[in-house]
Amino acid sequence: MTTEILQQRRSLHFPLIDLLRGFAAISVVIYHIIEHFSWKAFPAEGILSWFRIGWMGVDLFFVISGLVIGLAAFSGIDKSGPQGFRMDFIRRRIARIVPLHYLTMLVFVAFIMPELIFQGFWSNLLAHLFFLHNLFPAFHGAINGSNWSLGTEMQFYALMVVVSPWLYVTRIWKVLFAFLMVAWAWRLGTVWLVQPDAMGPFKIFLVSTQLPGMLDEFAIGIVMAKLFRSDLGHRIFDYCQKLPVALCVCAIAAAVFYLMLSIYWKHASFWDIPVMVVLFRTFIAVSFGLIIFAACVITPGVQIKRLLWPLTYLGEISFGIYLWHLPVLLSLKRLNWLSFEQVVVLALVLTITLASVSWHFFERPLMQKYARSSKKVSVQEPVPQVEKAAV
Template identity: 25%
Template sequence: MMLTTSGNHLLTVQFLRCVAAALVVAQHAALELRARSGLPDLLSYWHEVGGVGVDIFFVISGLVMYLSTRRIPSPADAGATASLFFRRRLIRIVPLYWFYTMLKVGIVLILGSKAFADGLPLLYVLGSLLFYPMVSPASGDILPLVESGWTLSFEMLFYAVLATAIALRLPRLKTSVVLLAIIFVVSQMLVDSVLFRFFGRTVLFEFVLGMVVARLWMQRREVPLWMPVVLVTFALAALFVYRPHLDRFIGLGIPSAMLVLGVAWMERVEWVRGLAAKVTLLGDASYSTYLAHGFVMPVAVIIGLKLSPHAYGFVCVLAVLGSTAAGCVSYLLLEKPMTKFLNARFGGARTPASPETAAPI
């Protein structure tokens, strides 16, 4: 049996975005339950594997950005296309992230916070809004005010690299590899800098893996069924069963790329496509879920523990479901109309060379 894909709208990618968001929420719910129960090893499996959601998100981002910028503009249009690409990425990411960042600022200032008992530094808030890595006064880690937003700093760097390649009409994949490698090498030499210490992680190259996946998918739309089955099986085993202590890029990034490619190749299997189609909304709402869960998940955990004080697995599931529902509401009532309005106002006219609006994570 052969699998054939057509077009560039991959429902299976939407499905994986939904899964990735749920994994991240599960990881953070496990941490919240640990803190509230006083049991340091509680739900250790979900604490360990939940972070895989970020790696899947990064690979998907590389895939989608490569596909959405595949049309090469003429020399006269390259700069304008790069500007349009980056502007649309800002519209897609910034407004919702700023909304949740300012929501947290309001909560801290009005209701107070033990984590920010000494106050909320203005410079730290500005750094969070501008995706500039800074040490959090609350945890001592390099994290923004909305902690899950740390991944967006990597996203913005990747978009800047890709926009540079488009503007200069250079090969997107090769240019991204070179520029990201330069950033990584410089970061290894400037480890005393918070900024470079933050970006000096191999997770940076998972965007490149996504671009490689996109090229493989575009070059081979028709593959034997056994190929994606083997890829997905190996990836699931590496990510969720046998987890050797390797560098994140090798241990999680490469299996995540194999998972994304394998699932994308299975797009034409009827039941796979049918399943993916049923969760399209959850995939669309994954960015909202990712940002909103930090507000919803702790509340869900508190409610769950009151309902069933020791049913920790049930509480974790409740937190995931509650955060996902909140993400869908955020997407439908806030993210979608806001993005549509801003694109119509500032996103520029859509042309054959215009980059598509795609999810950031």
């Protein structure tokens, strides 16, 4: 086994995960361009049709979050015990998520929609400051709309503070079973109790995407985290890193992903089909879980890493891409003479620029400042590399 693979096992840092983060972020950006600019002529077939359902990038973020946050929590328990890990875990989550969330909220209110100040502002603001905005129809996405998922994400972190010691010692199948049952029961209740109204299926979307309804997606990542730390997982991991096996893993992941997309396109109305609402997100999560597993078992060489650097860099700044892109799009909508193609170019350039600046001069310095002041930072869990936002 090479020294590089041994080091990867010790750090449990998988470089290609950043590539998936970048893909997820760009998928959401282009999806919102299609929706906000009513780009009806955007391809509905072929590879580009993926971006018509780029909202699935959020689901990919949630599965990655289950993996990364699971590894972080379990590592903290290794070092500090089932009680002592909590404060350090909370501080790290706050340092990673809160500063940029607050900054982009400020920019959004000040420069994009200042009229929000005169529309029940304080209740709206408090809900967003405490990551409760996703719970209320009036506040869901009201300030920088794409950050609705941060509410679900931060509530998942709060849950992990409580249940990580149980996850740490519980068998994988029990964890998976418990989380699946909660998610399916929640979404089944949504189908039974929530009816579409004048806003269409928005309420069903709002309720079904609360934390209990998304636990199956987080669960797939947590299960991988537990597997990678187990002796059985180590053996599977080593076996899958052999080139022929790795290629088979990639082929299986691609086949399941294609099947998932095929089923979705046949039932794309989605919200008026109960079985899709209740069960299909689990299939999305499994599909993305296989892709993430394939990305984890592939260990690119130095030259490949250099070639992939522009793509993995997008993953490094993906949290910023996610939070900055909507203010950019709403600003560009004022230039109604732009062509769709010009919007795509300008939106990507401006969003990536803002995300890059905020990462290098705002987010990372704050994370590094925290890392220097924390007595519990481990060299096996470098903050800028491992603790990326998965929202």
